[in-house]
Amino acid sequence: MENAPWPAAAATGIGSLPGTDPGEANRVVVGELPDLPHLAELPARGVGADMIGRTAGLLVDLAVEVVPSGYRVATRPGRDHRRAVDLMRFDLDAFQDAVERGAKPSAVKVQLTGPWTLSSLVELPRGHRVLTDAGALREFTESLSEGLAAHVAEVSKRTGANVVVQLDEPMLPAVLNGLLPTPSKLGTVPPVAEPEARELLGTVVEAARRATGQPVIVHCCADKPPLRLLRKAGADALAFDVTLLRKASAQVLDEVGETWDDGAVLFLGLVPSTDPGRPLTLKSVADPALDLVDQLGFPRTLLAERAVPTPTCGLSGADHAWARRAMALSRDVAKAFLEPPDSW
Numbered sequence: 399m400e401n402a403p404w405p406a407a408a409a410t411g412i413g414s415l416p417g418t419d420p421g422e423a424n425r426v427v428v429g430e431l432p433d434l435p436h437l438a439e440l441p442a443r444g445v446g447a448d449m450i451g452r453t454a455g456l457l458v459d460l461a462v463e464v465v466p467s468g469y470r471v472a473t474r475p476g477r478d479h480r481r482a483v484d485l486m487r488f489d490l491d492a493f494q495d496a497v498e499r500g501a502k503p504s505a506v507k508v509q510l511t512g513p514w515t516l517s518s519l520v521e522l523p524r525g526h527r528v529l530t531d532a533g534a535l536r537e538f539t540e541s542l543s544e545g546l547a548a549h550v551a552e553v554s555k556r557t558g559a560n561v562v563v564q565l566d567e568p569m570l571p572a573v574l575n576g577l578l579p580t581p582s583k584l585g586t587v588p589p590v591a592e593p594e595a596r597e598l599l600g601t602v603v604e605a606a607r608r609a610t611g612q613p614v615i616v617h618c619c620a621d622k623p624p625l626r627l628l629r630k631a632g633a634d635a636l637a638f639d640v641t642l643l644r645k646a647s648a649q650v651l652d653e654v655g656e657t658w659d660d661g662a663v664l665f666l667g668l669v670p671s672t673d674p675g676r677p678l679t680l681k682s683v684a685d686p687a688l689d690l691v692d693q694l695g696f697p698r699t700l701l702a703e704r705a706v707p708t709p710t711c712g713l714s715g716a717d718h719a720w721a722r723r724a725m726a727l728s729r730d731v732a733k734a735f736l737e738p739p740d741s742w
Contacts, residue, residue, distance in 0.1 A: 402663070403505035403560040403612050406702065408433035409732035410665070412617060412637065413509040413566070414712030415721050418443045420492035428500040430725035433732075434562070434706070435500070436507040437493050437553070441714050446482030449566060450519050453511040455482025456545035460538065462520055467581075470521040471528070494556040505560040505612070508553055510546055512565035512616065513539045513602050514573045514595060518587075525581040529573065529590070539598055543605035550609040563606040564615040564637065567628075570595065571620045574627075592627055600631040607632070615665060619711045622650060629657045637665035639710040640686045655694040658704065666690075667710035669727045673720040681742065684731050688742070698742075701735040 404410075410431055415423045415438045423438035441448040446455060450469050454462040461479045463472040472479065497503065511519075517529035517538050528534045550561045572578050576589030599616070606614045613634035618624070623638040636657060643650065658664060666687050670678075687705065691698050707728045713721040734742070 403562060404434040404706070405504065407732045407736035409707045409725075409728040410434040410507055411436050411725055411728070412619075412667070412671075412708055412712045413437075413449075413564070414439040414441055414714035416440075416442060416714055416716055416718055420489045421495070424489070424492040424496040425499075426722055427725065428496040428503075430722060431729060432501045432503060433729075434505055434507055435497065435503055436509065436564075437489060439509065439712070439714075440489075443485060445478055446485050449509075449511050450516065451478070451482045452486060453516055453542070453545075454520065455479060455486055456510070456549050457538070457541040458544040458548070460541045465521070467525070468519060468521065470525075471523060471534075490552065490556055493553075497557045497559065503557075503559055505562055506553065506557050507562045507564055507615075508549065509564045509566055509617075510542070510549070512567035512570070513542055513598055514590070515567050515569040516542065518569045518573055518578055521581075527578065527587060530587060535598070539601055543602055546602070546606055547609040550606075560612050561610050562612050562615065563610055564617055565599075565602060565606065565633075567599070567616055567618045568620065570599075570618055570624060570627075571622065574624060592624075596627055596631045599628070603632040607634075613663065617665070619667070622646075625653050625657045629660060629662055633662070635663040635665055635706070637667065637708065639667035640664075640690060641667065641670075641710055643690060644686065651690075651693060654690065655696075658694070658696065658700070661704075663704045663706060665706045665708050668707050668731060669709045669724045671709050671711045671713055671724065672716045673723075678727065680727070680730055680734055680739075683727055684734060684742075687731075687735075698738065705735060707731040707735070 428435045461472045461475040462469045463478045520528050554561050573590050578587040603614050615635040616628045616633040617637035621642045709724045
């Protein structure tokens with residue numbers, strides 16, 4: 399991508415890591431992924447550290463609390479909200495320290511839950527999902543956009559780097575296909591039409607771009623990510639698990655090719671998110687990406703120009719040794735995309 403804030407042959411992570419020590423986690427990220435380090439997420443710490451709690455803690459004039467069924471809108475900020483805010487502050491302190499001690503990257507990445515996933519996994523007071531109420535959905539979207547801008551400003555101030563936003567939308571396919579159960583579990587929430595989904599996501603994508611002045615990434619780890627919709631919503635880069643495409647239909651491959659041909663950067667999930675229990679070579683990790691460009695008829699040089707290797711998803715389920723190894727493999731694959739070994 400022209401004018402990308404990260405250098406050529408950069409790699410990054412999706413977000414989550416194992417453990418509960420933000421100092422250690424962020425030092426490892428900056429050490430292993432120096433060209434585009436990401437703010438580490440540590441969901442093992444519990445409430446407020448998971449993807450919903452972290453993003454909800456950034457909302458402006460909205461608060462959530464934990465109930466037996468999950469997160470629910472609260473009338474005022476309480477203990478759960480304060481915990482999320484505190485954990486984020488600890489994370490930012492650790493990230494700032496790691497970046498200052500490291501190689502001073504030109505860009506850093508932060509991850510927030512996208513509007514459809516956030517509104518599908520937070521309940522209204524009566525138990526229905528936020529996305530079922532048009533007014534509440536609009537309010538959440540506006541609050542998320544405002545909180546995102548404040549978060550970006552804080553990260554930029556602390557790191558002195560360009561900030562790239564990644565919006566995580568793992569629930570978007572379920573939203574589009576009407577697969578979310580109702581509170582009674584006897585039915586499902588009606589599907590959201592693609593134009594509505596695209597418009598709402600586009601609002602937050604544009605808010606992220608205004609806040610950062612940088613490309614915006616949207617990540618979806620489903621086996622059939624709606625890449626065309628994400629691109630039309632304004633995403634400059636699309637992150638997904640490319641290893642799931644080995645048996646993809648021609649239609650899915652055409653969608654990948656279309657978005658790539660349209661100028662998008664693809665953040666290609668290549669490295670297993672947990673230890674596969676067998677030795678991995680650089681070539682075996684890179685093969686799904688090499689096969690993809692070959693199938694689509696693109697030159698392999700495109701991988702160096704508009705692809706960023708990552709693990710297949712977050713690393714919270716891995717042990718510490720594999721998490722470090724996965725990040726190192728992502729980095730090494732990126733270098734190999736730029737200067738392919740003779741054996742490739």
